[in-house]
Structure formats: C-alpha cells, structure tokens
Amino acid sequence: MTSPGRTLHTPVCIIGAGPSGLLLSRLLRLNGVDSVVLERRTRDHVEKRVRAGLLEQGTVEVLRDAGVGERLDREALVHEGFEWRLDGAVHRMPFTELCGASVWMYGQQEVVKDLLDARDGEPGLHFGVEDVRIASVTADGGRVVCTIDGQLTELTCDFIAACDGFHGVGRQAVPAGELVGHEVTHPFAWLGVLTAAPPLSPELIYAVGDRGFALQSMRSPQVSRLYLSVPPGEGVDDRSDEQIWRELDLRLTGGQGTLPTGRILERVMVPLRSFVAEPFQYRRLFLVGDAAHIVPPSAAKGLNMAVADARHLAEALTDWYAHGRREALDGYSATAVPRAWQGQQFSASMTTLMHAAPDESVFDRRLRRARFERLLSSTAEATAFAEQYTGIARR
Ligand code: APR
Numbered sequence: 418m419t420s421p422g423r424t425l426h427t428p429v430c431i432i433g434a435g436p437s438g439l440l441l442s443r444l445l446r447l448n449g450v451d452s453v454v455l456e457r458r459t460r461d462h463v464e465k466r467v468r469a470g471l472l473e474q475g476t477v478e479v480l481r482d483a484g485v486g487e488r489l490d491r492e493a494l495v496h497e498g499f500e501w502r503l504d505g506a507v508h509r510m511p512f513t514e515l516c517g518a519s520v521w522m523y524g525q526q527e528v529v530k531d532l533l534d535a536r537d538g539e540p541g542l543h544f545g546v547e548d549v550r551i552a553s554v555t556a557d558g559g560r561v562v563c564t565i566d567g568q569l570t571e572l573t574c575d576f577i578a579a580c581d582g583f584h585g586v587g588r589q590a591v592p593a594g595e596l597v598g599h600e601v602t603h604p605f606a607w608l609g610v611l612t613a614a615p616p617l618s619p620e621l622i623y624a625v626g627d628r629g630f631a632l633q634s635m636r637s638p639q640v641s642r643l644y645l646s647v648p649p650g651e652g653v654d655d656r657s658d659e660q661i662w663r664e665l666d667l668r669l670t671g672g673q674g675t676l677p678t679g680r681i682l683e684r685v686m687v688p689l690r691s692f693v694a695e696p697f698q699y700r701r702l703f704l705v706g707d708a709a710h711i712v713p714p715s716a717a718k719g720l721n722m723a724v725a726d727a728r729h730l731a732e733a734l735t736d737w738y739a740h741g742r743r744e745a746l747d748g749y750s751a752t753a754v755p756r757a758w759q760g761q762q763f764s765a766s767m768t769t770l771m772h773a774a775p776d777e778s779v780f781d782r783r784l785r786r787a788r789f790e791r792l793l794s795s796t797a798e799a800t801a802f803a804e805q806y807t808g809i810a811r812r
C-alpha cells in the first residue's frame with residue numbers, strides 16, 4: 418500500500434542505476450555535488466545484468482579517476498590486438514602497435530558492482546522505485562514523482578539526468594517537437610552466450626565467412642563470451658546448446674572441433690539497432706547513455722559512449738555548482754551529440770563490414786571484401802580503424 422506523500426529536494430535527480438547513472442552520481446559526489454538515484458529494478462538484478470565487456474582506454478581512465486579502478490586494474494585482461502578470421506584466413510589487427518592505445522576486457526556488470534561498492538552506506542540510492550514520472554521540467558528545475566519503499570515521493574531538483582536506458586521515461590518527457598529520434602534497425606541480430614569455457618584464443622576473434630559472423634570474446638581466462646549473427650526474428654531458445662556450439666565451431670575454426678565448450682550460463686538475443694536522439698537536453702533535463710543513443714554491439718561502444726556522456730555531464734554540473742558557470746551545461750548537447758555520431762559511424766561501419774545483408778548482391782559482397790583488403794594492406798587505414806576501435810579518436 419502506498420503511504421501518504423512527502424516532498425524531498427535534491428540538486429540532481431538521476432533516473433536509472435546503470436553505468437551512466439551510477440558513474441554520474443559517483444563523479445558528482447567526488448566533486449561535492451549531491452544527487453539522488455532512482456532505480457526501478459532490484460540491486461541484485463542490476464548487478465547481475467550481463468552486457469558488453471570491452472572498455473576503451475579512456476573509459477578505464479575515467480573509472481580510475483572515479484576511484485573505482487582498483488579491481489579493474491587487478492582483474493581485467495588488457496588486450497593489444499585481435500584477430501580477423503576471413504573465410505578461415507587469420508589476420509591480426511595489432512591496434513596498440515598502430516595507435517598506442519589498448520582495451521580492457523571487464524564485464525559491464527563488474528563496473529556496476531564496483532560503482533555500487535564504492536558508494537556502500539551512502540544515502541540517496543533507491544532500488545525498486547515504482548512509477549517514476551517526470552512531472553515537470555522548467556528553465557529552473559524539475560519535479561519527479563515516484564514511489565520509494567511504498568511511500569509516494571515528490572522530488573524537487575535543480576536538474577534531472579535521464580540515465581534510464583533506451584526504454585526509460587526520461588526521453589519520453591521531452592515534448593513532441595523538441596526532440597527528434599534517428600533510428601536504423603540492421604537486418605540481423607546477435608545470439609550471445611556466456612559460457613564456463615576458456616576462450617579459443619587469448620585475443621578476440623572476429624570471424625566473417627559464408628556461414629555468417631561469429632565473435633569470440635571473454636570475461637576471464639575461464640569464462641568466454643561468444644556471439645553468432647542470426648536472422649532477425651529468431652528466438653533466443655530456438656537453437657539447442659549443441660546447435661549453437663556446432664555453428665560457433667564452424668564459423669570460428671572451420672569445423673575443426675577445437676572450440677572449447679562448457680556449460681552455457683546465459684543466452685541473450687541482441688538486436689542490431691542504432692538510435693540517436695537530438696538534442697540531448699531539454700531545459701533542465703539531460704539525456705545520458707542509452708537514453709540518448711544506442712549502438713549495435715558490433716564495436717562494443719555502448720558502455721564507452723555512456724561513460725563519456727556521464728563524465729561530461731558531471732564536469733558541466735560541477736562547473737555550475739562550484740563556479741557558477743553555465744557554459745558547459747548549455748553546451749552539453751552540442752558536444753555530446755557529435756561525439757555520439759562518431760560512435761554510431763564506427764559501429765555502423767563495423768556492422769556493415771562484418772555482416773552480409775540477407776539480400777546482399779554480389780557487387781556489395783565484393784565491396785565488403787575490398788574494404789577488408791584495404792584495412793589489411795594499408796597502415797593508414799588500419800591505424801584509423803585502431804584509433805576508433807580503442808576510442809582515442811573520439812576523445
Ligand atoms: N525508472 C527507474 N529506473 C529505470 C526506468 C524507470 N522508469 N527505466 C529504466 N530504468 C533503469 C533500468 O532498470 C536500468 O538499470 O535505468 C537503468 C538504465 O541502465 P542501462 O540500460 O544499462 O543504460 P546506461 O546506464 O545508459 O548504460 C549503457 O548499457 O545497454 C548497455 O550497451 C549499453 O553498455 C551500454 C550501457
């Protein structure tokens with residue numbers, strides 16, 4: 418039963434305790450700015466939600482600066498290259514040698530756990546919050562209504578940060594005509610499995626061939642993350658475990674039977690979808706991470722783009738509270754939108770490079786092949802790719 422209402426005030430009301438919301442709140446705290454975080458799921462659910470696991474160097478630096486880099490530095494696997502397997506032929510992409518930057522393999526849910534652990538005991542983070550609704554956003558502040566622990570609560574605030582993902586309420590609160598959404602759905606999906614098996618190789622393998630795309634990634638030396646491209650509309654349980662292992666082995670090893678197998682711990686169907694909202698702000702409401710943009714998983718940019726937004730907004734809010742300066746806040750969208758389009762551009766380019774559309778013509782197929790040949794033969798091309806893959810091009 419909902420008990421009678423109360424009204425609370427917070428400088429920054431953050432909706433969503435995914436990586437965006439938790440990092441924003443953490444960075445604000447370190448800069449002396451208070452916030453309240455409203456999350457509709459339980460802590461357990463948020464901590465266990467398996468998502469991507471590739472951190473760009475810039476992301477790792479932000480997490481270290483936020484004081485949550487210790488376990489990451491101890492446990493994450495640092496990668497300096499990956500393998501392309503093109504119709505069975507192996508080509509290494511030595512991205513660190515090409516551009517000087519590395520990437521770290523560390524699950525998104527581990528980042529979330531570290532952020533939660535760092536704030537343990539600190540008030541202002543609420544799980545299981547029901548019916549979050551943005552009641553108003555004006556030029557001076559906002560009002561959010563929700564039910565916290567059964568109590569109807571009105572939160573008044575100076576700013577609202579919508580860190581509530583693609584399906585959240587934040588973006589919906591922007592009046593029609595003030596925001597445009599640009600969206601593309603690619604004609605394939607990824608079936609992902611997390612498995613208690615060591616990876617086939619210590620580096621990631623992006624395999625492209627006649628049977629379709631496959632990716633070998635990992636979370637630790639004992640836990641692999643593997644993906645298969647599948648037709649859109651396929652159900653997550655349509656294939657048996659045996660069928661999944663056989664298809665992965667065919668695409669990754671040419672059917673040699675050398676792919677290590679293990680218990681499948683989790684399956685997920687990931688649509689390959691791109692979305693950008695424009696702009697990322699409306700009056701005192703700011704969109705952050707998946708609330709503002711989503712990318713197909715091909716280049717693992719989603720988490721990295723979310724971290725970049727959260728850091729940027731934290732700096733802008735700190736400028737406001739600590740120095741009374743509003744330029745960075747006013748300019749949030751103007752800086753963050755083009756950066757998001759850079760992430761989209763590279764994600765789309767990897768997606769179209771690695772996947773054949775169902776109606777791909779021979780001409781398009783040859784063009785894809787020609788793009789690979791340039792990437793593998795031109796140091797300039799490979800360096801530009803490496804800069805985007807590791808994220809240093811977007812900073
Ligand atoms: N009220 C409160 N919380 C909400 C609501 C709501 N109405 N709607 C969504 N949420 C919560 C979700 O339960 C989730 O915990 O907001 C959070 C959003 O988290 P994410 O979806 O992880 O989004 P974000 O923090 O921006 O992180 C982006 O997640 O999807 C991946 O690839 C993406 O890695 C990227 C990262």
Ligand code: PHB
Binds near residue numbers: 469632635717
């Ligand atoms: C992952 O580990 O989940 C992952 C890694 C690299 C990608 C996509 C996903 O390009």
